[in-house]
Amino acid sequence: MKYVIIGNSAAGIGCVEGIRQIDREGGIAVITAEAHHTYSRPLISYLLKGKTDREKILYRRENFYSDNNCRLLKSTLVSAIEPEEKQVVLSNEEKIPYDKLLVSTGSRAFIPAFEGLSSVKDKFTFMSLDDAIGLEKSLDKYKRVLIVGGGLIGLKCAEGIRDKVAHVTVLDLAERIMSSILDDGGAEIMQRHIECNDISFRLGASIKRFESNSAFLENGDVIEFDILVLAVGVSPNDELLNGIADTDRGIAVNEKSQTTAPGIYAAGDCTKSFDISSGHNKNMALLPNAYMQGECAGINMAGGEKTFDKAIPMNAIGFFGKHIITAGNYSGDVYSEEHPGGYKRIFYGNNRLNGYILIGNIEKAGIYTSLIREQTPLDTIDFELICKQPRLMAFAKDERMSKIGGV
Amino acid sequence: MKKVYVNEKWCLGCRLCEYYCAFAAAGGNDMAKALKGVKPNSRIKIEKHGDISFAVSCRHCKEALCLRGCITGALGVTDGVVAIDHERCVSCYTCVLLCPYGAVSPSPEGPAQKCELCVKTTDGSPACVKGCPNRAIVFEDRGE
Numbered sequence: 001m002k003y004v005i006i007g008n009s010a011a012g013i014g015c016v017e018g019i020r021q022i023d024r025e026g027g028i029a030v031i032t033a034e035a036h037h038t039y040s041r042p043l044i045s046y047l048l049k050g051k052t053d054r055e056k057i058l059y060r061r062e063n064f065y066s067d068n069n070c071r072l073l074k075s076t077l078v079s080a081i082e083p084e085e086k087q088v089v090l091s092n093e094e095k096i097p098y099d100k101l102l103v104s105t106g107s108r109a110f111i112p113a114f115e116g117l118s119s120v121k122d123k124f125t126f127m128s129l130d131d132a133i134g135l136e137k138s139l140d141k142y143k144r145v146l147i148v149g150g151g152l153i154g155l156k157c158a159e160g161i162r163d164k165v166a167h168v169t170v171l172d173l174a175e176r177i178m179s180s181i182l183d184d185g186g187a188e189i190m191q192r193h194i195e196c197n198d199i200s201f202r203l204g205a206s207i208k209r210f211e212s213n214s215a216f217l218e219n220g221d222v223i224e225f226d227i228l229v230l231a232v233g234v235s236p237n238d239e240l241l242n243g244i245a246d247t248d249r250g251i252a253v254n255e256k257s258q259t260t261a262p263g264i265y266a267a268g269d270c271t272k273s274f275d276i277s278s279g280h281n282k283n284m285a286l287l288p289n290a291y292m293q294g295e296c297a298g299i300n301m302a303g304g305e306k307t308f309d310k311a312i313p314m315n316a317i318g319f320f321g322k323h324i325i326t327a328g329n330y331s332g333d334v335y336s337e338e339h340p341g342g343y344k345r346i347f348y349g350n351n352r353l354n355g356y357i358l359i360g361n362i363e364k365a366g367i368y369t370s371l372i373r374e375q376t377p378l379d380t381i382d383f384e385l386i387c388k389q390p391r392l393m394a395f396a397k398d399e400r401m402s403k404i405g406g407v
Numbered sequence: 408m409k410k411v412y413v414n415e416k417w418c419l420g421c422r423l424c425e426y427y428c429a430f431a432a433a434g435g436n437d438m439a440k441a442l443k444g445v446k447p448n449s450r451i452k453i454e455k456h457g458d459i460s461f462a463v464s465c466r467h468c469k470e471a472l473c474l475r476g477c478i479t480g481a482l483g484v485t486d487g488v489v490a491i492d493h494e495r496c497v498s499c500y501t502c503v504l505l506c507p508y509g510a511v512s513p514s515p516e517g518p519a520q521k522c523e524l525c526v527k528t529t530d531g532s533p534a535c536v537k538g539c540p541n542r543a544i545v546f547e548d549r550g551e
Contacts, residue, residue, distance in 0.1 A: 014475075042478045046497050052479075056495050059480045288476030288501060295475065316504040323513075325504045362500055364509030366472075373507075385456065390509055392463060393456045397415075403508060404413045404463055 001026035003301060004088055004096055006078050006240070007104035008032035009041060010287045011268030011294030013060055015102045016068050018298020018306070026302070028070040029096055031088070035075045036129055038064065042287060044132035045160035048139075057129070081240050083261055100263055100301035103251060104294055105237035107269035107285050111230055115209035123228040126157045138227055139164045146215060146223055149231030150177040150203065152317060157229055158199050159319050169223060171202040171215075181315050181326045186357050189343050190319065197320040234285055236270045248272070250283045255309040257297035265301055267293035277312040277328035277354055277372050284313050310373045316362070325365040328355025328372045335387045346387055351377050364390040408487040409548045411451075411524065411533055413462050417543035418453075420460030425449035427538030428464075431528045432520075448515055450522040451535045451544075462535065462544055464522035465489060465510040469551070473502035473511050473521075481518075488526055493518040 003019055005012045008030050016028055038059045046052040065072045077091040087097045109125035117123070124135045135157075139145075143165045147154045150172035158168045170177070176187035177194070191201060206218045215223045238247040245259035246252040250272030257265045268290035272281050289311050296308035314327035322341075332349025342360035346353065346368070353371040367390035370376075386394035392403055429447035430438045451464035471489050474482040481495035482502060491502075496518035502511040503519060514520040524546075525533045536546045 040479050042499070043497065051497055052495075056479070061480075287478050288472075288505060291475050314504055316499050316501040318499065323500055325500065327504065362503055363512055364506075365500075365504050366502075366506035366511070367509045369504055370507035391454050391456075392461075392508065393454045393459065400415065400461065404461060404466070405415070 001302070002097060002099045003028045003102070004098035004100075005030045005102045005104060006088065007102075007106055007268065007270075008034065008036075008038050008072070009104065009106055009268065010059070010290040011104035011106075011297075012102065013038050013064075014291040014294030014296075015104065015265075015267065015298035015301070016070055018295035018300075018304075019302045020068050020298075022299055022302035022304040024069075026099075028068065029073060029098075030065070030070050031073045031076050031078055031090075031096070033075070033077050034128065034130065037062070037072075039129055040287075041127065041129075042156075044126065044129055045156035047129075047132055048136055048157075048160035048164070078240060081244055081264070083244055083264065086263065098263075101265065102257075102294070102297050102301065103241055103259070103264065103266040103270060104268045104290070104297075105240060105270045107234040107236050107283075109230060110233040110235045112232055114207055116211050119212045120210050120228050121212065122226060123230065126153055126229055126231050127234070132160075135161070135227070135229065136164075142166050143226040144224065145169070145227045145229060146171060146225035147229040147231055148172075148207065148215075149229075149233070150174065150201065151180055151231065151233070152178060152315065153234075154229065154231035155194065155319060156317070157231060158194070159197075162197065162199060165227070167200070168198075169200045169202060169225070171205050171207070171223070173204070173206050175204045177201065177203070178324075181313075181317075181324070181357075183330060183345060183357060185338070186324070186343055186345065186359055189359055190322070190324065193322050194319055234269065234283075236272070236283055236285075238270050241266070252281075253293070255296075255307040256300045257293050257308060258300070265297040267297045273311050274309070275312055275329075276310060276375065278331075282313075284311055286314065288314065312369075312372055314369060316365075322360065323362045325358045325362040326356065327365075327369045328353070330355050330357070337388075348378060348383075351379055353378065367391065408467070408551065409524075409546050410467055410551060411464055411522065411536060412545050412547055412549065413464075414543050414545075415459060415461035417541045418460045418462060419541050419543070420453060420455050421540065422447075422453050423538045423540060424451050424462050424535035424544055425453060427534040428522075431525055431530065431534035434528070448520075450510075450512075450520055452509075452512075463508055463510055464535065465506075466508055467524070472505040472507065476501045476505045485526075488524050489521070490523045490526070491519055491521060493520075 236250040245261035251266040269285040299306035335346040337344040345357040382394040428449035498517040
């Protein structure tokens with residue numbers, strides 16, 4: 001059996017580890033456009049902050065590829081997939097045959113067509129190790145940085161570079177930060193906390209045009225900056241499968257990580273998968289989902305049986321020592337708790353937990369996550385008890401015994 | 408493999424397991440001295456409500472979600488024991504988000520911590536089991 005994996009991040013690595021659970025022999029070629037050993041993308045902000053380094057940022061150890069009998073093709077671009085011939089064509093015309101193929105090409109920064117953007121000299125996106133290395137070279141303590149995008153990527157970038165520059169301003173079209181994972185109250189708490197760490201916000205603001213080191217806003221204000229970071233959003237890299245399998249702003253996959261094209265699987269940020277917490281197909285560009293979807297693909301590619309049908313949006317993230325854990329969707333009735341430094345919202349309805357937001361105290365959050373993932377009927381647990389604190393005590397005795405007593 | 412199992416029927420809620428756990432992780436040989444005036448920072452944790460109490464620690468799941476979700480690769484498995492490399496952990500707590508038992512928690516120093524069956528401690532066998540006065544916690548191979 002010959003396996004080809006396009007992409008060398010969480011989904012691709014998950015696929016290698018999935019294949020090797022079933023098939024120790026078949027050759028695996030991992031193709032990456034980047035020049036690096038597999039590394040953790042979310043760690044690039046930690047790298048700039050000095051909380052990790054070029055060795056520890058590696059997602060798997062140095063000997064990962066040799067241990068797993070893989071061939072890594074670095075700095076290699078795939079120009080086409082030829083499903084009839086069962087081969088991928090590289091940009092140097094070389095052809096690599098496969099029996100099973102995984103497309104785990106990830107996502108890329110979405111760059112809006114701002115007027116005058118080309119006149120900005122020092123501009124960066126913040127998705128890859130090369131982005132981080134490039135940005136780091138430009139930083140110095142006299143420079144002012146404007147980050148466009150107050151989502152997870154933009155804010156982690158802000159935290160990572162804060163101590164290395166004169167000033168950081170984060171601008172977003174939305175009225176609140178992290179609008180994809182926080183509600184109004186949670187966003188306000190986090191905004192205040194991040195502001196206390198000397199980062200400024202311009203929210204509900206939209207950029208009309210750039211002119212070298214100036215951003216002209218719709219309301220007439222002008223922001224001067226030395227470095228621009230664009231973190232507005234991401235787009236799935238699904239183009240290789242256009243015309244070969246179903247794609248619609250993301251590659252369609254089933255619960256076995258199969259695309260609609262025979263022998264071709266897909267996983268990670270380039271896909272669209274079923275969110276059981278909302279009942280919709282969506283891009284869930286999250287590392288844990290990418291790994292598990294990739295591992296599922298690998299097991300199935302190697303002839304095993306595996307389904308990945310418990311995908312939900314979920315995030316664990318922290319800023320300047322304050323932690324956030326969120327999961328699911330925020331519809332239905334709400335249980336609320338607020339105290340100094342802490343914030344909790346639990347969303348439920350139709351006898352199910354839909355989602356939750358925890359800020360500050362995040363202990364045992366996984367018990368809430370599992371209620372969403374497992375679609376646990378809330379009338380089978382002590383819901384009042386579990387709202388106050390996530391705990392196994394809220395489950396019926398038999399259930400507790402099977403969880404911790406192995407019976 | 409051998410794992411830690413808990414029978415809530417025998418748990419007295421005395422929290423000795425928490426103390427033995429914290430002591431094993433801290434090292435040293437005088438428990439009273441090591442833990443005096445300190446809130447025990449244990450990886451096994453007692454849940455208590457009314458008359459019921461039981462200890463919860465890592466289940467060393469065959470298909471461990473913490474390990475699959477770890478963004479750094481700090482979580483690994485050796486001979487069935489799921490363990491965290493504190494040097495690589497960046498304290499994002501994705502493992503806390505994922506553990507369905509609530510058995511992974513932030514440590515006071517930052518990195519996530521969990522029961523590693525005492526494989527890294529001097530004794531090499533689970534201290535909570537030895538410390539339980541009522542055999543509510545056992546270390547057995549039940550074919551998992």
